[in-house]
Amino acid sequence: MFAIKFLSSVLTRKPRTSPADLRVAAVPFTLPRWERRAVTWDDLGTELSEASAQASAILTASEMTNDEKRVLGHLVSTDARKLAEVQARKSGTTARRKSDRAREILDWAAGAANPPHPGDSPALPNQNQGRFWNLSPADFKQTEVLGVNIVTPVIPGTDPPLINMLRTEDMPRDRPSLSPTEAEFLFIEEWIKNGCPDDPL
Numbered sequence: 001m002f003a004i005k006f007l008s009s010v011l012t013r014k015p016r017t018s019p020a021d022l023r024v025a026a027v028p029f030t031l032p033r034w035e036r037r038a039v040t041w042d043d044l045g046t047e048l049s050e051a052s053a054q055a056s057a058i059l060t061a062s063e064m065t066n067d068e069k070r071v072l073g074h075l076v077s078t079d080a081r082k083l084a085e086v087q088a089r090k091s092g093t094t095a096r097r098k099s100d101r102a103r104e105i106l107d108w109a110a111g112a113a114n115p116p117h118p119g120d121s122p123a124l125p126n127q128n129q130g131r132f133w134n135l136s137p138a139d140f141k142q143t144e145v146l147g148v149n150i151v152t153p154v155i156p157g158t159d160p161p162l163i164n165m166l167r168t169e170d171m172p173r174d175r176p177s178l179s180p181t182e183a184e185f186l187f188i189e190e191w192i193k194n195g196c197p198d199d200p201l
Contacts, residue, residue, distance in 0.1 A: 048086060074134040132150070137198040160192055163188070
């Protein structure tokens with residue numbers, strides 16, 4: 001839902017290509033190829049490949065803001081991970097990793113929001129962090145919010161800031177919180193405690 005909300009907010013500010021006098025976007029709504037049959041892994045692979053190629057081309061457009069490029073870059077990374085999973089599923093295996101599961105949980109917790117976390121992490125200098133959990137695992141572990149690393153306890157023996165924000169319901173805002181006894185919360189807690197490993201799930 002976040003991706004749909006973000007893309008619609010960008011597209012509705014763009015001009016139509018035709019007719020030129022209507023200054024609003026018009027999206028061609030094309031039904032997927034599998035409208036009247038069961039979807040296959042090949043179908044999903046084709047759609048993800050095409051979507052990723054289009055998004056990558058849009059990223060080169062100079063009229064996009066830095067914030068739009070950042071979010072679209074996260075979406076391209078997500079599609080790449082999904083495409084890898086599709087290829088693995090076609091051969092009867094899986095490419096899912098623990099970091100993928102953590103992203104899914106935090107994506108669900110945030111809903112359609114794009115939190116404007118201020119920070120100065122190596123991967124996002126002088127920009128709002130937004131959905132920082134969609135960064136690469138290495139960049140995620142370096143993320144700082146308000147000058148504090150999100151996965152390193154400020155005081156030894158206490159919760160890291162990200163876990164503390166989830167536990168005290170500061171995150172996510174305006175969304176149902178994750179209960180400390182839920183499997184999702186416990187997964188994130190254990191994952192961070194173990195150094196945010198990118199091991200197979």
